[in-house]
Every structure is written in structure tokens, then in C-alpha cells.
Amino acid sequence: MFLEVTSLKKAFKEEQVVKGLDFSLEAHKTLSILGKSGCGKTTMLKMIAGLVTPDEGMITLDGENVTTKKPELRNIVYLYQEDLLFPHLNAFENIAFGLRLKKLPEA
């Protein structure tokens, strides 16, 4: 399995948002997650991307435990629903932004 999520839990104050989530995903497969507003879809995605720290559970990516790994080291991009183009960059610079952060060669 490429992505494995095991017993993932997250609570904000008193409210348990994610309650022991388990799923796995093979490489090159697409997974759709549906649910009503506030059921924890965004929190789950943010935990996988490393933007939210889970209270319990484990996230394994390509065989590696990434549960406590920093988001910049995970190689998972989390895209927000709203448009997030950087206003100080032009179209080309916006597209090249991620590649430039990783200091990849220009040509």
C-alpha cells in the first residue's frame, strides 16, 4: 500500500473530530471522501499533509512512518478550496514556486 492510515484520532478541545480512522490507498489510485460539513474530512487531509498533528494513530507513506514528520519533508501537497495564488508573483512564478522552493534546476 502506498498510503496507510491506522487508528487516526484528533480532537479539538472537547470535540472528537476524527475517531479512529483506518484506510489504505494503493499507488496511482484515486480515493474520494464524502461527508457532511464538519465531519472531519479537512482535518484528516491536513493530518496526512502534516499540517495538523494527530492525537493518536499512524500515517505510513510508501512504507515510511510520517506521522510526526514535518509537512515540508512529506512530499504531499494540500490544496485549499479557495484560490491561493501568490499575489506578489506572476503566473509563471506561481507555477514555478514549488519547484523553486526545492531548488530544482530552471531548465
Add this chain to the structure above:
Amino acid sequence: MIISLSVAIVSTISGFLISKTVFYHPKKRILNLLTYFPYVLAPVVFAACLSYFFLKLGLFGNTTGVIVAQFLITFPYALLFFSSFWNKKIKSYEDLTATLGGTPMQTFTKVLLPLAKSMLLICFFQTFLISWFEYGLTSIIGIGKVQTLTIKVFLFIKEANYFYGALACCLLIFPPVVLLYLNKRYVFKNPI
């Protein structure tokens, strides 16, 4: 000029950095409320409250003391000024940069600084002007030993020395005019 520049630079930089910490702090409402404290009191009363501590620390009647005292006025201003910068959208930009592989330093230099450029400049101008025209606090903490141009203007007028008073007044308004010009020329013509 050196006092005002030092105060403006330090309060703008520290205000920008610490306002971020305040924004993400769970008790940000209380912290935001505390930043209004220096403005609840008149500068002279605020100076009287500070004078005890400044005497103990040996900051009374010297330039360092005046810089610290003025910083205590301009720093909360900078905090309040930048509190409007930090919002959910900025947090989203930070998160996006992190997932794209950006380190916290890259996020700061390539995203946060360019986005805050105009606000940083405006904050610098305004804190400079607060410090430049500060009289009450400076005169009490400086006890006449630290002579700023604003204090000189008051002295010349008290002495009925109209020639030097007018000259000092002209010099006093020169930096604000330059800053207003730069503000109009560069900040508002190139908004982010």
C-alpha cells in the same frame, strides 16, 4: 533622528514577528487587549509609571532610556498594526508553502515578507513619526539631558527664541514630508 530610526526599525521588526506569535496564541484576545495599555495612560503619566523601573535599571537621563521608553509606545502600536495582517488566508499561504516543500525560513522570506512589504513600510513610517514627535515621555525619561528636535522646538518657543524656533520647526517637519512623499510615491503606487 538616530533615536527615531532605531525605535522605528526595532519596533517594526519585532512588532511583525511577535504579532505572528500573538495571532497563533490561544489567549490572543487578552494579549491584544494588553497592547492597548500604553495608550490608556497619557504619555506623561506613562513616563511617571516607568520612571521607577528606569531609575533602577540606570536608564534615566540617557539616550538608551529614551529609545527603550519610546519603544514601549511604538511596539504595541506595531503589534496592533500587524494584527490585521495575520489571518486565515495568510495561514493558508503558509500551509501551502510548507506542503510544497518550503522551510519556515523560505516561507518567511519568499511569502510572508513580500506579502507584508507595504505594511512593513507603512509601519516603519508611522512608528518613526510617533517617535519623532514624542515629547512628554522623552522629556521625563530624558530629564533634559537627551535633546530631541521636538524638545528643542518647545525650548526655543519657551525662550521666545523665534528664529531658532522657526528653523527647528522647519527641520521637524522635513522627515515627515519626505516620508509622506515616499509613502505616496512607492507604497500606494505599487500595492501588493
